[in-house]
Amino acid sequence: MKTMLAIISNALCRITGKNAGAQTVSEGARVVVSRSLSDFTPQATFDIKRCDLHGLEAGPPVRAELTREQGLQYYRTMQTVRRMELKADQLYKQKIIRGFCHLYDGQEACAAGIEAAINPSDHLITAYRAHGFTFTRGVPIKEILAELTGRKGGVAKGKGGSMHMYAPHFYGGNGIVGAQVPLGAGIALACQYQGNNQICVTLYGDGAANQGQIFETFNMAALWKLPCIFVCENNKYGMGTSVERAAASTDYYKRGDFIPGLRVDGMDVLCVREAARFAADHCRAGKGPIVMELQTYRYHGHSMSDPGVSYRTREEIQEVRSKSDPISMLKERLLGNNMASAEELKQNFWCSDQVVSSLEEDEPSSACTGPEQKVWWKEEVR
Amino acid sequence: MATSLRCFLRSGKRAGLVAAQRGFSRSSAAAVQVNVRDALNQAMDEELERDERVFLLGEEVAQYDGAYKVSRGLWKKYGDKRIIDTPISEMGFAGIAVGAAMAGLRPICEFMTFNFSMQAIDQVINSAAKTYYMSAGLQPVPIVFRGPNGASAGVAAQHSQCFAAWYAHCPGLKVVSPWNSEDARGLLKAAIRDDNPVVFLENELMYGVPFEMSEESLSKNFTIPIGKAKVERQGAHVTLVSHSRFVGLCLDAAAVLAKEGVDCEVINLRTIRPLDVECIEGSVMKTNHLVTVEGGWPQFGVGAEICARIMEGPAFNYLDSPVTRVTGVDIPMPYAKILEDHSLPQVKDIIFSVKKTLNV
Helix, strand or coil: CHHHHHHHHHHHHHHHHCCCCCCCCCCCCHHHHHCCCHHHHCCCEEEECCCCEEECCCCCCCCCEEEHHHHHHHHHHHHHHHHHHHHHHHHHCCCCCCCCCCCCCCCCCHHHHHHCCCCCCCEEEECCCCCHHHHHHCCCCHHHHHHHHCCCCCCCCCCCCCCCCCCCCCCCCCCCCCCHHHHHHHHHHHHHHHHCCEEEEEEECCCCHHHHHHHHHHHHHHHCCCEEEEEEEEEEEEEEHHHHHCCCCCCCCHHHCCCCEEEEEEHHHHHHHHHHHHHHHHHCCCCCCCCEEEEEECCCCCCCCCCCCCCCCCCHHHHHHHHHHHHHHHHHHHHHHCCCHHHHHCCCCCCHHHHHHHHHCCCEEECCCCCCHHHHCCCECC | HHHHHHHHHHHCHHHHHHHHCCCCCCCCCCCCCHHHHHHHHHHHHHHHHHHCCCEECCCHHHCCCCCCCCCHHHHHCCCCCCCCCCCCCCCHHHHHHHHEEEEEEEEECCCHHHHHHHHHHHHHHHHHHHHHHHHCCCCCCEEEEEEEECCCCCCHHHCCCCHHHHHHCCCCEEEEECHHHHHHHHHHHHHHHEECCCEEEEEEEHHCCCEEEHHHHHHHHHCCCCCCCCEECCCCCCEEECCHHHHHHHHHHHHHHHHHCCCEEEECEEECCCCCCCHHHHHHHHCCCCEECCCCCCCHHHHHHHHHHHHCCCHHHHCCCCEEEEECCCCCCCCHHHHHHHCCCHHHHHHHHHHHHHHC
């Protein structure tokens, strides 16, 4: 393999008349390869934080393998989500996005890591901070932004908005805090009922963790051994209330009581991936549900109407950005182990301005009273 | 026919117990007596058999045979996978049922009474009813929420509320309220086969009441279209519109009034949402008088909605007097029998309202 790559790269160099080696590339241009593939490390193993365990003898591995392809894929996913959220921030300030807009920047490793660990045929449901998962579950950026800006080309034709976007095996986007947790267990029940070896990942936040219906769900999921991974995305604040002020026990991974739990570094995409894989294996083995607490952080406030600094300090936000940013962490790993080049990582593989301007061509969701607008019932009769 | 029906309705539960349980007593060659409980039981049994995605969950539905015995025998026949006993966690199990519906199953979620559905009403409204619209058709929720609704006998305020108006208020839900066995059977089958969330309001006092059922209504594919009312009795002088148990009272009142020369048309709504306004309008344009009868509270209720809709449509010009609503009294249901009896519409109240409307 290496010999063949060397031959190809030499041939390319002869054709272009350039020396093999690093070249500068202009931002925005499509580049096939500027360095020969054989220069990059194809795979590396990284030490990751050990997870805290509850009700488990053993946990996920403490070393994670990462191939170059995977590294680039996770990086692209997280960068796309980051840029999409920053673009949404801009559009909201321009009043093109209205109502609620809960941004996910800072938490990208959670969505990317989970998606890397499960199959597309598995199921996922989350709460209202859902743009990241909407993308990882397969909805194109353009359809997400079209939905946020109320256009017919939006994934829900402009009728749902930020909190109500759906895709195959992705059940939103749910506006009522905690209500998605019983729904997720129900989806897991359907998986068990149909015997299809699929699982459901059911996400909720540190704020929602105090909802009664979650404990009702834990009880039934454990009783019936539903293949459900309950994921608590603990970003330390439920709106403006810090976890210490909201919960008598902030060990969210233990609050499933009779359900085993893991506490995971949610800023490290590899840690999230390994933990999610472990949890998925647990469910698929018929052992019942499992709780996974991802310790993460959101840079924005709770929503666009919250500056996010009245209940926490700017220093705290800045510290997380500089020391624990998920995208930076992966970038350092890739560059430090020669798994990718800085130019590759700088590529703007998704040009946000282009996508946004192409939205202008799409019609806004019209307020007509045609028959299509009145359909709130499915009319097929079986 | 009317006499025997009236006799059964008056004796209520006792008559039901006298009639055969799973077996039928035959009164004529073609027709068969089936009580409402058995009609519901058979409908669920047949739909469970027909489609393996259908399953039933709720408190005491399996090993207890159902709190009101509506699911008797189903657990023995279908087992733990299809008939699921839940803990006392309405919000949790209603949400689980809705999630299962989203993922491709067809759950029947039983509330022991609809009073307990208030614990879970967020799941019914926000998770079930609104989702098809919010997702622009991407995510249907084919679920049935069923259970007894309205007043029973002596169960007092927290266990006697009628939720027809509450659920019918919400776009995205279908709300159905059967009266007799044929309604119960046909509407429950239709509800289970419907791809939308359906709230199915039964009545505990009607469970034991037997009705004659035709051979056609006992066939496996018998369904009643949701959204269509039925004229139970043709008449010329006044239209009585009602749903659930009070249809029976309207028929009783009509029998008494017939002797005095007043000819009542009795409409059984069968479906609360979508309301069959056309049926009511057609009748009002014939009789020129309208009285609505329901067990629920008067304010913002089913009768109030009928009044508004009649006023907004062509039938308004045919009214010779304002519409009268006969409803439950605007108080929490008291316990003592005499107070309870006076808190709900009785036959004499309906007769009084008809006479007042007709000015006789």
